[in-house]
Amino acid sequence: MSPPYIAPLRAVRGAITLDTDSPKAMAEAVGELVGSLMRQNHIDAADIVSAFFTVTADITQANPATAIRLVRPDWQHVPMLCSQEPQIQGGLELCVRVLLQWY
Template identity: 45%
Template sequence: MGWRVRAIRGATTASENSQQAIREAVHELLDELEAYNRIDPDEIVSATFSVTRDLDAIFPATIARERPNWANIPLFDVQQMHVEGSLERCIRLLIHFNTLDPNVAIYHPYLRQARILRPDWTLAQAALSKKQ
């Protein structure tokens, strides 16, 4: 079997709408993603960040480009559709990557208050992270 495109989802929240708070949240999310997924930045097809309408101090893609080996990855920022009562100050991430391993284990990091978005994955991820 040849190369296959897979995806990783994740989300976190920023403590406030400031460059520093958003930068801290994005780095924490990407640190977690890289720590628990065998992913080579050269194999990333693209990454899309979405933010809720209350976060506009800095683009998450700008922060990601500061990371080693992320400068040439196609990155895109969008505003998440607003739904009344939804999680505030939320940053979501979707990464598509190529892999030769059809059974690659994928860890979808949901951090901080964003854990409530996917409680099913949060429990499964906790078990996976304890194994590593």
């Protein structure tokens, strides 16, 4: 008897910048970011294990986890965590990054 097949855990990261600090801009940006990562890597939402988002300190009007649940109903089951990035002189402004894990 052969052992059961266990799918490998995979991860991909991506980033996008917002046009402005607003809930609408956040929803549009994370929808585009996540949609692009899912298409390019052939990810089905049901296979997602978790998503970890970071935002730069100048983003104060919306968080990406809330925004993605509004634009992607298939993400309702996905555990997500958001964090603020360290403030780095000369770093990108209005930037959202994500680390997405899936089987």
